[in-house]
Amino acid sequence: MREAGFDFSRVRALSGSGQQHGSVYWKKGAAAVLRGLRSQHGLGRQLQDCFSVRDCPVWMDSSSGPQCERLQRAAGGADKLADITGSRAYERFTGSQIAKMREGHPREFQDTERISLVSSFAASLFLGAYAAIDYSDGSGMNLLDIRSKKWNEALLEAACPGLDVLLGTPLPSASVLGAVSSYWVRRFGFSEACQVVAFTGDNPASLAGMKLRQGDLAVSAPERQLFSNGVSIGTPLPPARVSQVSLGTSDTVFAWLRHARPALEGHVFVNPVDWRQFMALLCFKNGSLTRERLRNRCADASWERFSAALRQTPLGNHGYIGFYFDVMEITPPAVGVHLFDADDNEVSSVSAQVEVRALVEGQFLSRRLHAERLGYSIIPGTRILATGGASRNKDILQVLSDVFNAPVYTADVSDSACLGSAYRALHGALQQSGVSFFDILKKAPEAQLAATPQPHAPQVYCEMLQRYGRLEEKILQELRP
Ligand code: ADP
Numbered sequence: 001m002r003e004a005g006f007d008f009s010r011v012r013a014l015s016g017s018g019q020q021h022g023s024v025y026w027k028k029g030a031a032a033v034l035r036g037l038r039s040q041h042g043l044g045r046q047l048q049d050c051f052s053v054r055d056c057p058v059w060m061d062s063s064s065g066p067q068c069e070r071l072q073r074a075a076g077g078a079d080k081l082a083d084i085t086g087s088r089a090y091e092r093f094t095g096s097q098i099a100k101m102r103e104g105h106p107r108e109f110q111d112t113e114r115i116s117l118v119s120s121f122a123a124s125l126f127l128g129a130y131a132a133i134d135y136s137d138g139s140g141m142n143l144l145d146i147r148s149k150k151w152n153e154a155l156l157e158a159a160c161p162g163l164d165v166l167l168g169t170p171l172p173s174a175s176v177l178g179a180v181s182s183y184w185v186r187r188f189g190f191s192e193a194c195q196v197v198a199f200t201g202d203n204p205a206s207l208a209g210m211k212l213r214q215g216d217l218a219v220s221a222p223e224r225q226l227f228s229n230g231v232s233i234g235t236p237l238p239p240a241r242v243s244q245v246s247l248g249t250s251d252t253v254f255a256w257l258r259h260a261r262p263a264l265e266g267h268v269f270v271n272p273v274d275w276r277q278f279m280a281l282l283c284f285k286n287g288s289l290t291r292e293r294l295r296n297r298c299a300d301a302s303w304e305r306f307s308a309a310l311r312q313t314p315l316g317n318h319g320y321i322g323f324y325f326d327v328m329e330i331t332p333p334a335v336g337v338h339l340f341d342a343d344d345n346e347v348s349s350v351s352a353q354v355e356v357r358a359l360v361e362g363q364f365l366s367r368r369l370h371a372e373r374l375g376y377s378i379i380p381g382t383r384i385l386a387t388g389g390a391s392r393n394k395d396i397l398q399v400l401s402d403v404f405n406a407p408v409y410t411a412d413v414s415d416s417a418c419l420g421s422a423y424r425a426l427h428g429a430l431q432q433s434g435v436s437f438f439d440i441l442k443k444a445p446e447a448q449l450a451a452t453p454q455p456h457a458p459q460v461y462c463e464m465l466q467r468y469g470r471l472e473e474k475i476l477q478e479l480r481p
Contacts, residue, residue: 002065002188004166004202005316007189007303008096008188008189008190008191008194009190009191010306011190011191011193012125012191012193012194012195012426012429013176013194013195013196013197013420013425013428013429014180014195014196014197014425014428015123015196015197015198015199015200015421015424015425016118016122016123016199016205016421016427017119017121017199017200017201017202017204017205017417017418017420017421018117018118018119018121018122018137018199018201018202019053019058019059019201019202019204020059020095020117020118020119020137020140020201020203021058021059021092021093021094021117021140021201021401022056022057022059022094022117022118022439023056023057023094023097023101023115023116023117023118023140024051024056024115024116024117024118024121025051025052025053025056025101025108025109025115026050026052026053026111026112026113026114026115026116026130027049027050027112027113028052028053028111028112028113029050029113030047030050030051030113030114031113031114031129031130033046033047033050034047034050034125034128034129034130034181035125035128035129035181037181037183039182039183039187040185043125043276043423045297047406049251052078052108052109052111052112053101053105053108053112054420057100057101058118059091059095060092061091061094061097061105061165062091062092063091064091064096064097064099064100065091067095067096067097067099067100067103067159068089068090068091068093068096068100068142068159069089070090070096070159071089071095071096071099071142071158072158073154073158073299074155075154075155075261078264079264079436081138081142081155082262082263082264083137083150083262084145084146084155085141085142085143085144085145085146085152085155085262086139086146086262086267086268086269086270086278087139087140087142087266087267087268089142090142093140093141093142093151093274094117094140094141094142094143095141095142095143095159095396096114096142097154098159098160099158099159099160102159102160106413109160112166113381114166114167114168115163115166115167116131116133116139117133117137117138117141117201118129119133119137119188119199119200119201119290120132120133120134120137120198120199121133122199123177123198123446124443125398126180126181126184126191126196126220127177127178127180127181127196127336127454128180128181128182128183129178129181129194129351130423131177131198131199132168132170132171132175132177132198133168133170133171133464134150134170134171134172134173134175134199134200134272135170135171135172135270136173136200136269136270136271136272137173137199137200137201137204138170138206138268138270139267139268139269140201140267142154142155142263142267143156143159143163143272144165144170146260146262146268146269146270146278146380147260149170149172149270150164150170151164151167151170151273158446163195165375167427171198172175172275173204173270173271173272173273173275173424174197174201174272174273174275174424174427174428174431175197175198175428176195176196176197176428176429177195177196177197177198178195178196179193179196180192180194180195180196181364182368186275187249194362195425195428195429195465197424197425197427197428197429198428199270199421200272200421200424201269201347202417203254203269203281203417204269204271204272204279204420205272205416205417205418205420206254206416206417206420206423207244207254207256207272207273207279207420208273208420208421208423208424208437209270209274209415209416209417209418209419209420209421209423209447210244210385210416210420211252211385211409211411211441211444211445211447215475216464220258225286225343228258230232236278240426241385242387243255243256243371243376243382243384243385244384244385244387245367245385245387245400246386246387246388246391247287247288247388247391247396248282248287248288248387248389248390248391249287249289249385249389249392250283250285250287250288251283251284251286251287251288251363251367251388252281252282252284253280253281253282253284253367253370253371254279254280255279255371255374255375255376256271256277256278256279257271257277257278257279257280257375257376258277258278258375259278259375259379260374260375261373261375261417261464262280262374262375263373265282265289265330265332265333265370265373265457266281266282266283266331266372266373266374267280267281268280268281268375269281272420272424273427273437274437275426276319278375280371280374280375280376282331282367282371282374283330284329284330284331284363284366284367285327285328285329285330285332286324286325286326286327286329286363287363287388288388288389288390289326289388290324290326290359290363291306291359291360291363291390291396293326293361294306294309294324294355294356295356297352298352298353298355298356299352299356300408301458303393305396306356306395307393307394307396308394308395309352309353309356309357310356310357310360310395310396310398310399311354312353312393313353313354313357315317315402315454315456315457315460315461316361316460316461316464317354317355317357317358317361318342319341319342319343320339320340320341320342320347320357320358321339321349321352321355321358321361321362321464321468321471322337322338322339322355322358322359322361322362323336323337323338323339323341323362323366323371323466323472323475324359324362324363324470325335325337331366331370332370332472332476333476334472334475334476334479335454335479336475338471338475339358340471342365344470344471353463360396360399361399361403361464362468364400364403364404365403365461365464366397366468366472367403367467368403368404368461368465369468369469369472371461371464376378378404378406382404382406383407383408384400384401384406384407384408384409385409385411385447386400386408386409386410386450387410387411387412387416391410394450394451397450397451398451398454400451401450401451401452401453401457402453402457402460402461403457403461404453404455405451405453405458405461406453407451407452407453408449408451409445409447409449409450410447410448410450411445411446412447422435423440423441423444425442426440
């Protein structure tokens with residue numbers, strides 16, 4: 001950026017995001033090095049001896065099964081752990097990863113003075129001091145009580161006694177942590193007043209990058225509160241009625257939740273924009289690749305024919321419902337293809353057109369069912385923002401709109417985590433003057449309306465959603481050993 005002539009002195013605030021769940025282990029003495037970074041040298045050279053663990057676990061690590069068991073036992077069961085932390089135990093979540101590190105590398109662990117997430121690690125570099133873990137990314141650790149916003153003591157004890165000292169106190173995601181350190185001022189020409197707003201996880205940052213607008217947020221009078229350490233926790237917002245459905249290789253759903261209702265599937269995090277609210281995150285493995293398989297089999301490998309099949313079949317598909325889990329699904333944990341007729345009898349073949357609609361309706365019924373189980377509710381004014389490769393397909397979006405009974409918008413949100421981080425930086429910097437997150441987004445490019453629900457959609461899909469839930473349960477029961 002410097003070589004491109006970017007004027008760092010004009011940056012008022014910065015924030016960022018990091019891949020969720022990864023952990024960084026700072027060696028004893030590292031805080032002093034961070035504080036005293038010299039502007040003549042780069043970070044790599046100065047920080048190379050600051051880490052007690054060289055190869056840190058990232059989200060792809062799934063080797064912490066025994067530690068997950070222990071966390072769940074300490075909580076009183078998987079459902080209890082989900083209720084406290086927003087998720088049942090997951091191997092990639094940081095709590096079990098830290099516990100495993102302590103057991104597998106006791107010497108290195110002993111030599112650790114602080115543990116950061118990837119996000120708070122990056123913030124620490126800018127701050128020249130250890131940055132707090134924010135509530136939202138902290139929700140991906142299986143350690144934070146998402147309601148009280150404090151580390152859960154029983155879980156800390158189960159992961160590693162004394163862990164609270166190593167983690168520091170978590171803070172709201174919009175907290176201003178301080179100014180950039182003198183390293184950035186001298187080396188890059190940042191202003192001394194440039195503020196560092198807490199960094200968060202990539203998924204929460206993406207949620208903040210969604211184009212919320214006035215209809216989604218009824219902006220209330222600013223309320224300001226201060227934590228005992230003087231950090232502002234910002235202006236609380238009333239609930240936004242927007243969710244994002246990403247139709248990529250996998251399908252993911254981010255939803256803004258008013259209330260947390262964690263379940264054994266999916267995740268509830270503290271909301272990255274308004275710490276009093278929550279966000280849901282659900283991931284479905286059988287997304288575009290399954291749609292492509294059926295396109296090839298039922299529509300001569302043509303998206304146009306696939307779309308035509310959707311246009312030529314009625315809402316509700318004469319009662320046919322399909323479950324297409326080509327690979328083991330995450331939500332719910334099921335595999336195999338199951339097709340039911342209007343009397344709930346499993347059938348093996350239907351016309352190509354009916355099969356296309358059974359797939360797409362089934363996928364969106366599943367997305368809605370599981371989002372609602374986490375506390376998502378569709379109320380008047382709800383909007384869906386569709387992203388990902390399949391959001392190019394208007395007929396797929398029409399089914400999405402009908403099943404959710406909400407208008408669907410599309411927006412080019414590539415790099416939404418980056419964009420969300422920029423919005424969050426501005427929000428953090430301006431919130432003390434009463435500027436809301438919505439005000440920040442006023443000039444953001446508008447999403448385009450792509451589909452609106454057909455009048456009889458609610459009637460069709462209300463009933464179908466319940467049937468879908470019953471049939472899914474039946475499939476899961478049959479899969480159980
Ligand atoms: P990724 O998750 O890998 O970033 P993308 O968001 O780029 O994926 O989406 C790629 C997927 O989009 C492809 O697998 C393809 O099936 C799907 N796709 C592309 N064009 C269409 C279309 N017109 N209709 C439906 N799906 C499409």
